[in-house]
Amino acid sequence: MEVALITVGDELLAGDTVNTNANWLAAELSDRGVAVTRILSVPDDRAVVAEHVGAYADAFDAVIVTGGIGGTPDDVTMEAVADAFDRDLAPTDLTREAVERRLAEIRERIPDSDVDVDVEAEAAIPTGSRPLLNDPGLAPGCVIEGVYVMPGIPEELRAMFESVADEFAGDRRSRFLYTVEPESDIVPALEAAGERFDVAVGCYPDREAEHNRLKVTATDERALDEATAWLLANVDASETPVHRDWGDE
Template identity: 80%
Template sequence: MEVALITVGDELLSGDTVNTNANWLAAELSDRGVAVKRILSIPDERAEIAARVREYADDFDAVIVTGGIGSTPDDVTVEAVADAFDREMVVTDLTRESVERRLAAIRERVPDREFDVDVAAEAAVPAGSRPLVTEAGLAPGCVVENVYVMPGIPDELKATFETVGDEFAGDRRSRFLYTVEPESNIIAALAEAAERFDVAVGCYPDREAAHNRLKVTATDDDALDAAAAWLLENANASETPVSRDW
């Protein structure tokens, strides 16, 4: 399974907000054996979001879009996804009830605060979509064909992803090895392992830990194990973290 991630928000592009959502989703998907093929951050621009969603929906098995759902002027993601699939925006019984229930809970928790909420705007989703409602946030996410729209607030994103996490599965597996050898000393070994066993091999220096971390990835468990065993011998690698003593 190949997935693209689109994170929406002017604040991501300006550096005002760290894009932790992309990192968290990529790790979650990788743990499920899914190949994350794209991570794209784009501004809160309806036409741009729609164009990228349409493009990636055609190119990948699934697309996850985060951020820009709600009713403030810069929340245009859900409408943009509707545009991408030529859908109208509608309010369903499920989404209206969810927003009203969450709003009632908020008002009960903060009784001395007035909340002027446009329930219809918060509850609107593309026609024919599958709403994704949780108790974590006000506005619902949704699924339109192979596009999953989720909140940008991290705890709301995580709660929403958990409702559909079982829909993401793949056959990619990885193993990590560690070596104190300088990268220049293991270039040939890494290249040979990749070619000999038809695996992907990455080398990631960790200066604080004083070692290089090797990641071996494959869709065949036997090839993965064989490549790892070969690198243990030929890249002076270890299955447990090691540190340089020089």
């Protein structure tokens, strides 16, 4: 299963907000064996969002779009997704009831709050889409033709993703090895392992931990086992983190 992530928000492109959602989603999906092959950040521009949603929906098994849903002027994601599939926006009974219930909870918790929300607009999703309720928040998400639309607020995103997490599964598996050998010294072995066992091998230096982390990825469990064993035999590596011994230098 190949998935693309689209994170929406001017604040991401300006560097005002760290894109923790993309990092979290990529890790969650990878843990489920899913290949995340694109991560794209786009501005709060309805036409731009619609263009990329439509293109990615055709190219990938699923697309997760985060951010830009709600009632502020720059929240254009839901409209853009509707545009991408030539749909109208309309609330469903389920999303309307969820928004009304959440507003009632807010008013009960904060009696003096002046909450003025257009329920019909807040609850609107593309016609024909499947609603995704936002238990910690207000604006619902949805699923339409393999595109999952979710909030940008991390707490809300994570809760909503958990409600559909079982819909994401793949056969990619990874193993990690650790070595203090210089990266340049182990390149031939990494290339040989990749070619010999048809696996992907990455090397990621960790300056703070003072080791290189090797990641071996494959869709075939046997190939993964054999490649890992071969690397352990041909590289001074360990399956547990190691640190460089500076005692003799």
